[in-house]
Amino acid sequence: MTEIPNPPTTLAERLQRGNLFAEKCPSRDILTHVTSRWGVLLLVALLSGTHRFSELRRKVGGISEKMLAQTLQWLESDGFVERIAYPVIPPHVEYRLTPLGQEIAQKVESLADWIEVNLPDILAAKRQKAE
Amino acid sequence: MTEIPNPPTTLAERLQRGNLFAEKCPSRDILTHVTSRWGVLLLVALLSGTHRFSELRRKVGGISEKMLAQTLQWLESDGFVERIAYPVIPPHVEYRLTPLGQEIAQKVESLADWIEVNLPDILAAKRQKAE
DNA sequence: GGTGTGTACTTACTATTGGTAAGTATATGT
DNA sequence: ACATATACTTACCAATAGTAAGTACACACC
Numbered sequence: 001m002t003e004i005p006n007p008p009t010t011l012a013e014r015l016q017r018g019n020l021f022a023e024k025c026p027s028r029d030i031l032t033h034v035t036s037r038w039g040v041l042l043l044v045a046l047l048s049g050t051h052r053f054s055e056l057r058r059k060v061g062g063i064s065e066k067m068l069a070q071t072l073q074w075l076e077s078d079g080f081v082e083r084i085a086y087p088v089i090p091p092h093v094e095y096r097l098t099p100l101g102q103e104i105a106q107k108v109e110s111l112a113d114w115i116e117v118n119l120p121d122i123l124a125a126k127r128q129k130a131e
Numbered sequence: 132m133t134e135i136p137n138p139p140t141t142l143a144e145r146l147q148r149g150n151l152f153a154e155k156c157p158s159r160d161i162l163t164h165v166t167s168r169w170g171v172l173l174l175v176a177l178l179s180g181t182h183r184f185s186e187l188r189r190k191v192g193g194i195s196e197k198m199l200a201q202t203l204q205w206l207e208s209d210g211f212v213e214r215i216a217y218p219v220i221p222p223h224v225e226y227r228l229t230p231l232g233q234e235i236a237q238k239v240e241s242l243a244d245w246i247e248v249n250l251p252d253i254l255a256a257k258r259q260k261a262e
Numbered sequence: 263g264g265t266g267t268g269t270a271c272t273t274a275c276t277a278t279t280g281g282t283a284a285g286t287a288t289a290t291g292t
Numbered sequence: 293a294c295a296t297a298t299a300c301t302t303a304c305c306a307a308t309a310g311t312a313a314g315t316a317c318a319c320a321c322c
Binding site: 183184185188196197199200216219220221222223224 | 296297298299300301302
């Protein structure tokens with residue numbers, strides 16, 4: 001068996017792994033894409049399967065075409081979303097999560113779900129504070 | 132007939148639980164505070180205990196005082212952070228997570244942690260795509 | 263055969279938000 | 293007497309997001 005005698009956080013680990021508290025860490029960019037206003041909603045929407053551009057626009061209430069395109073491009077460039085374009089007219093493009101995208105989308109969904117479920121508690125706390 | 136047939140999800144459920152895909156749902160506001168650029172980092176920072184304003188400023192690399200104050204006010208108004216001010220000079224103010232804040236901060240940390248751990252994979256996928 | 267519709271975008275313009283730097287009041291240290 | 297530290301706020305400017313319109317082309321309709 002291959003032993004791992006090294007301490008929990010080795011130097012190598014620290015260098016490889018991101019550090020969000022560090023200003024210029026590339027993980028910050030990934031995080032801003034994923035946690036952007038529309039990034040969160042798109043990842044959750046795509047968890048239920050492949051969607052076309054227009055399907056996503058209709059599903060995610062309030063998103064503009066510009067931000068939909070831009071956010072999908074961010075997520076694609078980070079390797080979370082795959083874009084499949086069929087060369088037909090009118091255009092037909094499909095978006096779906098990559099394996100990496102599925103993983104992160106689940107984390108995001110768990111957060112989003114928590115908020116949805118606990119909304120009554122949160123709003124109740126806000127109201128109490130306002131008094 | 133003007134009657135509305137029974138919906139699949141009950142009316143009570145729809146009113147109590149948030150729906151992020153709906154444009155005007157209040158859960159959207161909570162989500163934007165929590166997933167804002169600095170909201171994420173502050174929640175994670177506060178998981179390790181009570182912090183003063185200036186401690187947070189030093190810990191979260193790159194945050195400005197303006198955004199630190201503003202983000203803390205959002206999180207406080209949502210009931211995730213508690214602010215304790217001691218009436219001394221120079222000022223002494225402490226911030227800590229409420230029970231509700233602890234819960235959501237853990238979700239956020241799990242997401243942040245996933246990104247930090249998987250950063251090498253993500254960057255590798257980006258590089259491959261660039262070829 | 264002219265008009266209207268649907269697709270997946272991009273682009274110019276404007277509104278909103280974020281970042282920077284400076285200001286504030288006051289105790290303590292040098 | 294002057295610099296330092298605290299926890300902010302405020303004015304100004306830069307970056308980002310939202311709005312509305314444009315694009316190219318096939319198909320259906322009358």
